[in-house]
Amino acid sequence: MAPLWTVQDVSEFLGVPVNTLYQWRHRGYGPTARRVGRYIRYKQADVIAWVESLHSESA
Template structure:
């Protein structure tokens, strides 16, 4: 299944605040998350995929290819 991260751990990994991740979750934005028991959790692989999507959608400059 891969490594699981809590909301706070995911926020640290993304260099964001837990408040931002809560807002993204409420607006159905940001990386995929789910509830396990009473805790919002993130898979490491989902965080990495979301980062790649953001890079692809927003990168500028550099050489093509």
């Protein structure tokens, strides 16, 4: 199993501020996130699939 990404990891990967990720999560937008204890974590595959889905929606 691949290590889970932190909010900071996803922020750097997508090039968006951390606060944007929290806003997206609140609005039900963005890559699927999971709560692990009190932390938000992302699966790398989910983030990449979400980015790829954006490309297919604009095509």
